C-alpha cells in the first residue's frame with residue numbers, strides 16, 4: 343500500500359468523505375433518506391471529480407467526529423467544521439474556505455437596537471440561546487446582564503424571535519444569513535463584521551502530502567470563484583420549500599404570529615386615537631389576495647373568507663384591549679412601532695406565507711375526514727384562554743367544513 347494518503351486514494355479509486363447531515367447551508371440530509379445536500383456536499387463532489395476518483399460518503403455526527411477520525415474512517419471531513427486548536431491537537435485542517443463569527447439576528451425593526459454588545463448586555467434585553475455549544479458560551483461570556491432564555495430546540499428557536507418572545511439570538515454569521523432568508527421577519531445584524539473570529543475548513547488526517555493537494559485544490563477553487571458560487575447558491579436555497587409549511591402546526595403558527603402583532607397595532611391606534619377598523623385597508627388586503635390565491639391553487643373565495651376571519655379576529659383582539667385600557671384609564675404607550683412603516687409591512691410579509699401554508703395544506707384542509715384533526719390542532723395551538731373569542735374566529739374556516747364544501 344502506498345505510503346501517503348494521496349497515493350492511497352488514487353490507487354483505491356475513491357475518496358472517503360465524512361459529512362454531518364444537520365448543518366444548513368453546509369450539509370443536510372432528509373432524515374427520511376435521500377442525497378446529501380448543501381455547499382460542503384457539493385464542494386466534496388467537486389474535489390472528488392478533480393481527483394478523478396469516486397466519492398464514498400461516510401456519515402458522521404458532531405459528537406462522534408473525532409472518534410471517527412481516530413478510527414481512520416475517512417480521508418477528509420466536511421460540513422461546516424470550525425477550526426479549533428483543540429481539534430488540531432489530533433488532526434490537520436485545510437486552509438480556511440469561510441470566515442465566520444458570532445453576530446446577532448433579530449426582528450428587522452430592531453436592527454438599530456442590537457448593533458453592539460453594550461446595547462445587548464442589558465437586563466431588559468431578552469437573549470435566546472441554544473444550549474451546550476459555542477453560542478451559549480459566547481452569550482454567557484459577553485452578555486451576562488441580559489435576560490438569557492435557553493431554548494433547547496434548534497429548529498424552533500428562531501420562531502421565538504419571530505413571535506416576539508425573545509429579542510434576539512447571537513449565532514454564527516453564516517447561520518444568521520441563512521435564517522434571515524428563511525424567515526422574512528428576521529434580519530442578520532452586520533454578518534459581514536461579526537463580534538469575534540472563526541473559520542471553517544476541512545478536517546484532514548496527519549498527512550502533509552494529502553493536505554498539500556487539498557489546499558492547492560481549495561486555493562484554486564477559492565480564487566477562481568467556484569467556492570463563492572457554491573456557497574451563494576446554498577445560502578439562497580429554498581430549504582423551507584416543501585415540507586416546512588405543511589401540517590396544522592405550521593399554518594397555526596403563522597396565524598398566531600399574525601394575531602401576535604395586534605397588541606402593537608392596538609397600542610399605536612390607542613396612542614393616535616384611531617379607530618380599530620380600517621375598511622379601505624381591509625379591502626386592499628383582500629384585493630391583493632384574490633390574485634395570489636389563484637396562483638397558489640387555493641379557491642379564491644375560500645382564501646378570502648379565511649383572511650376575513652383573520653382580520654375579524656385581529657379586530658376582536660384590538661377591541662378587547664381597548665376595552666381593558668378604557669377601564670384602566672391607560673395613558674400613552676411608549677416605544678410603539680409605527681403602523682405604516684413597521685407593523686403593516688410585517689402583516690404584508692405574512693400574507694404570502696399564510697397563502698403558501700394554505701396551499702401546502704389544501705388537500706388536508708378540504709378532506710372532510712381530517713376535520714376533527716384540524717379542530718384538535720387548532721384548540722391545542724390557539725387556546726381560547728390566550729386570545730378569547732379571537733382564537734375561535736381565526737380558526738373557524740379551518741374547522742367549519744367550508745374548505746371541503748368549496749371543492750378541490
Ligand SMILES: O=C(O)C(=O)C[C@]1(C(=O)O)C=C[C@@H](O)C=C1
Pocket residue numbers: 607618619620621623624627652653654656657686689
Ligand atoms: O392594519 C390595521 O390597521 C389593522 O388593524 C390590522 C387589520 C388586519 O387584520 O389586517 C385589522 C383591522 C383593520 O380593519 C385593518 C387591518
